[in-house]
Amino acid sequence: MLLISPDSVEEALDCAKAAEHLDIVDVKRPDEGSLGANFPWVIREIRDAVPADKPVSATVGDVPYKPGTVAQAALGAAVSGATYIKVGLYGCTTPEQAIDVMRGVVRAVKDHRPDAFVVASGYADAHRIGCVNPLALPDIARRSGSDAAMLDTAIKDGTRLFDHVPPDVCAEFVRLAHEAGLLAALAGSVKTGDLGTLTRIGTDIVGVRGAVCEGGDRKAGRIRPQLVAAFRAEMERHASEHTAAIAAAN
Numbered sequence: 112m113l114l115i116s117p118d119s120v121e122e123a124l125d126c127a128k129a130a131e132h133l134d135i136v137d138v139k140r141p142d143e144g145s146l147g148a149n150f151p152w153v154i155r156e157i158r159d160a161v162p163a164d165k166p167v168s169a170t171v172g173d174v175p176y177k178p179g180t181v182a183q184a185a186l187g188a189a190v191s192g193a194t195y196i197k198v199g200l201y202g203c204t205t206p207e208q209a210i211d212v213m214r215g216v217v218r219a220v221k222d223h224r225p226d227a228f229v230v231a232s233g234y235a236d237a238h239r240i241g242c243v244n245p246l247a248l249p250d251i252a253r254r255s256g257s258d259a260a261m262l263d264t265a266i267k268d269g270t271r272l273f274d275h276v277p278p279d280v281c282a283e284f285v286r287l288a289h290e291a292g293l294l295a296a297l298a299g300s301v302k303t304g305d306l307g308t309l310t311r312i313g314t315d316i317v318g319v320r321g322a323v324c325e326g327g328d329r330k331a332g333r334i335r336p337q338l339v340a341a342f343r344a345e346m347e348r349h350a351s352e353h354t355a356a357i358a359a360a361n
C-alpha cells in the first residue's frame with residue numbers, strides 16, 4: 112500500500128486528484144517534527160476532502176513518554192475522522208515505556224472505534240535521538256495490541272531509511288512484524304530507487320512525502336498528483352516483476 116502525507120487541506124485536495132494511485136492519506140504537520148501532529152480540524156477537513164473509500168491516517172506526534180497525554184491525543188485524532196492512528200515513540204527509551212504508551216493508545220482508540228488501525232512507529236535513526244531500537248518495534252506493537260509496526264526517520268536532513276537501517280535489517284523488521292501478525296510499514300525519504308528492495312523484502316505499507324513533492328522537497332515543495340501517479344506506477348512495476356520472479360523460480 113502507498114501512504115502519502117499531505118500537511119494541509121490544499122495538499123490533501125491534490126492527493127484527492129491522485130486518489131486512484133494511493134491507498135492511505137496521512138495527515139501530519141512536518142513543522143512539528145517528522146511525525147508532527149496536525150490540528151483536529153485539519154484532520155476533519157481532509158477526511159471530508161478525500162474520497163470516502165480512502166482511509167485517512169493521522170500522526171499523533173513525536174510523542175513523549177506520557178501515556179495518558181498520548182492516549183488522549185490519539186483519541187482526538189480518531190474522533191476527528193482518522194482511522195489509522197500513527198504514534199511516533201520519540202520519547203520512549205525502553206520497550207516497556209513504548210508498550211505503556213501504545214497500550215493506552217490502543218485502548219483509547221479502539222474503545223471509540225474498534226475497527227481503527229493503530230500503528231506503532233519507531234525511528235530508523237533511533238541512535239541519533241536515543242529512543243527504542245528499530246528492531247524492537249514489532250514486539251512493542253504486538254504486545255500493545257497495535258496493528259502495524261513502522262519505521263520512519265526522525266531527523267529529516269537528507270539521510271534516508273537505508274542509511275540508518277540497511278536493507279537486510281529492514282528485511283528482518285518486516286519478518287518480525289509478519290511473524291507477530293502485523294503489517295510492516297517503512298518510510299524515511301524513500302525514493303523510487305528503493306522500491307525494488309522494499310518490494311522484495313515484503314513491505315506492506317510504503318510511506319512517502321518528499322518523493323512526491325515538487326523538487327523532492329518535503330518542506331518547501333508541495334505534493335503533486337503526477338508525482339504520486341509516477342511513484343505508484345513504479346510500485347506496480349516492481350510488484351509485477353517480483354511476482355514474475357517468484358513464479359519463474361517455482
Ligand SMILES: O=C[C@H](O)COP(=O)(O)O
Nearest residue numbers: 116299300318319320321
Ligand atoms: O509517513 C511518511 C513520511 O511522511 C515520510 O516522509 P518523507 O518521505 O518525506 O521522509
